[in-house]
Amino acid sequence: MPALTDPSDHGPSIQWPLPPQEPADSLHQGRPLRLGVMASGEGSNFEALVNAARAGGLAAEMALLVVNNRGCGAQVRAERLGVPCRLLDHREQPSREALDRALIEAFRQAAVDLVVMAGWMRIVTPTLIQAFPDRLVNIHPSLLPSFRGMDAVGQALAAGVKLSGCTVHLVSEAVDAGRILVQAAVPVLPGDSHAQLAARIRRQEHRILPLGVRLAARDLDRALGVEGQ
Template sequence: MSSPEILSEAKELSNSNSVTVLGVLASGSGSNLEAIATAISNGELQAKIAVVIYNEPDAFVKQRADNFGIPAILVNHRDYKSRQALDRAIIDILKQYNVDLVIMAGWMRIVTQILIDAFPDRILNIHPSLLPSFKGIHAIEQAFNYGVKITGCTVHLLSLEVDSGKILKQAAVPVLPDDTLEDLQKRIQVQEHIIYPQAIAEYRQSR
């Protein structure tokens, strides 16, 4: 075996054995947090969720984090005068917990360049459409009202422009003739819970 092949094999072995430290940002129920934590518990993802940061005091994600024994810290955006100040506070916490990879799991705040620069190409987001179609917070409703026959969800790298970073993984979800908006939302969420842990695993293997 040549030296480059040995080095490549050693890198793959190192990547497979190392544990990636995750920091999760969430604003709502935290169902994607639970999917990722479950994948870790089942041995499907070699990672550790070191901390959950949430910005809504009543967000159910806090309860989900507690259920898995994950530290959850409230960083209420209303307590900060600017988005930049909020992001600096978030960075301080993520650094304190030695986070390698930041996972946006329904974080309903627009981030600034400060956060992106602190974790370059190390912030993942999930969006409920097949990007680049239907960007923004009403993606499922927009796709449903537009009458598309197939929609889905996308895991991508976070960028300053909303929902425009490099696409890492997608799952297609058909829109059935008798679907209600709620039906479609539920089926997209099922796929989110499948592909987000997979995308994290594939991302860490590629680094």
């Protein structure tokens, strides 16, 4: 596996798979992918997607960001980056299913191709998953299938593992159990705090999330091609 070095990293990371050989602009039937993004917090992964698209590493346009916390960092970033943003506060919805139905409507109105959960801190229901089969992507701060669910970084530290990392995967009805698209591993260093390990993992999240979206789009195109034939 390839070791990727970064001046800000305290040691190499390992990523697999490598980016596809075809150019990014050949994906999704030769046109830019329309992305919908869901975020609850600071939105650094959302900005990584925007940067990848604008730098040419991801043939995509940000059709819509949806946040569930008013004034969160992701919303502030969207305003700065000029990306359409909509607030759907889960506190104002009668149920998880109602929130997911509102998400579906918002993304359908924006004509998105893929939906990315980039730090969405709510459990989604089958309502949303079934509306976007194989088109709902999530990033999780562990090497799945290890340390599913909440506080994966804390789980890794408590377990005493020597490697942690992050995973981009398709969303299934079982939590953090969908098909894995790409992973990156980082070392857990002696004396690591929660914040130190989380920051090291987050740097790799920014690298692999655009790749995971490319791979999901490529697989979707292949599936559509087979159906067309």
